[in-house]
Amino acid sequence: MNTKSDTRASEIQDSFEALWQEQSSFNVDFENIAKQARLQRNKQRLYMAVDVLGLVPLVMVMVLIDENKYAAPIIPFFFINLIAGIVMVAYFIKLRSISAFSSTKATSDYAETLIKQLRNNALISRINKHTSWIVAIAVVAFLTIDGAMRDYDYQHLLSIFARSFGLVLVIFVPWYIWSKRRQLRFENEASKLASALGLTTQHE
Amino acid sequence: MSERFNTVMKEYGALLSRVATTYEANEAIRQELYQEICMACWQALPRFNEDASLKTYLLKIAHNRCISHVAKEANRIKSSDISDTTENRSHDPDPAEASRTASHLSVENQIIQSQKLSSLLTAVRELNITNRQIITLSMEGCGNKEIAEITGLTANNVGVSISRIKSELKNKMTSIESRVNARSVKK
Numbered sequence A: 001m002n003t004k005s006d007t008r009a010s011e012i013q014d015s016f017e018a019l020w021q022e023q024s025s026f027n028v029d030f031e032n033i034a035k036q037a038r039l040q041r042n043k044q045r046l047y048m049a050v051d052v053l054g055l056v057p058l059v060m061v062m063v064l065i066d067e068n069k070y071a072a073p074i075i076p077f078f079f080i081n082l083i084a085g086i087v088m089v090a091y092f093i094k095l096r097s098i099s100a101f102s103s104t105k106a107t108s109d110y111a112e113t114l115i116k117q118l119r120n121n122a123l124i125s126r127i128n129k130h131t132s133w134i135v136a137i138a139v140v141a142f143l144t145i146d147g148a149m150r151d152y153d154y155q156h157l158l159s160i161f162a163r164s165f166g167l168v169l170v171i172f173v174p175w176y177i178w179s180k181r182r183q184l185r186f187e188n189e190a191s192k193l194a195s196a197l198g199l200t201t202q203h204e
Numbered sequence B: 001m002s003e004r005f006n007t008v009m010k011e012y013g014a015l016l017s018r019v020a021t022t023y024e025a026n027e028a029i030r031q032e033l034y035q036e037i038c039m040a041c042w043q044a045l046p047r048f049n050e051d052a053s054l055k056t057y058l059l060k061i062a063h064n065r066c067i068s069h070v071a072k073e074a075n076r077i078k079s080s081d082i083s084d085t086t087e088n089r090s091h092d093p094d095p096a097e098a099s100r101t102a103s104h105l106s107v108e109n110q111i112i113q114s115q116k117l118s119s120l121l122t123a124v125r126e127l128n129i130t131n132r133q134i135i136t137l138s139m140e141g142c143g144n145k146e147i148a149e150i151t152g153l154t155a156n157n158v159g160v161s162i163s164r165i166k167s168e169l170k171n172k173m174t175s176i177e178s179r180v181n182a183r184s185v186k187k
Helices: A002-021 A030-053 A056-064 A074-104 A107-149 A154-196 B002-023 B027-047 B054-075 B083-090 B095-102 B107-126 B129-139 B144-151 B155-186
Strands: none
Touching: A002 B107, A002 B129, A030 A074, A030 B002, A030 B027, A056 A074, A074 A107, A074 B027, A074 B054, A107 A154, A107 B054, A107 B144, A154 B054, B002 B027, B002 B054, B002 B107, B002 B129, B027 B054, B054 B129, B054 B144, B107 B129, B107 B155, B129 B144, B129 B155, B144 B155
């Protein structure tokens, strides 16, 4: 009885295999693929170099700044920027190395890493989105209060407020929209992947 | 490196192309995906240290690339919406292949085979990703241990799953074929 069902199962397997192998494949120029892959690898290296070089101006400011010439609060401001920059660059390099080296992991581990990465990206975009309106309010408030402390007249103050508000509209509104779109994109990707793999997601 | 890549692709190109077919129905997007898989293989090839077979190594890379593709596709229009029109066209046997098999099969048989292949592919794509991966690796002739290494499941789990997925696939194919027949009777 068992032998009969085993034979049947084996026949099904053979017929599936034979049918599966019948598929036609694409004709691709592998020389061109290798060329594109080389280009992509060089691009990744360039991006990494640009990430690291982006810190150079901040380091130079910290080294060359004349403490006597500038107000004291500006030094910690640059220092905080430098620390934030180093953290960001380290994170970007980590992401790039994860995507380069995780391709040979088992699929379940790879998928887990990818979902985690997508959720982290969504979180960063969310933080970025909220940073935009906080910075926008801070810029308008700072410029207006600064004007008020200098005893400018009402007309002048109104003009400062209008100009800073204009600046906010041009820079921070697109920043907010862009961050929000990225956040939704990453959340959508993570949740689609998790549900395709039969995992439950924290967004559902 | 280029020479080695060419040799590897000549041997495993068709296998990798079938992995792309498992995850993408739309022909144009599938070709893009196949090229991305080939590029990922090119990048990972220097790191191959012969711990596993080259076939297992490449299959891991290809399936992982496809997993990223599934995530990215969340933001595109659903490709399976247009798959019905592209499916039959994309799997028509090419002229050279057709002439090779012409001596063995009648035209009618070829059409039946082509329809069967089409329903097999549709049925495979209806499975969840893990089952899809297990059954296609099995159809590629991978053993339970190899499948376990690629998917990250245990070999026992794979062994138990295969027969269950096979019968699920068979049921799906029957239902797809009857849907297609009902549609052609209506016309």
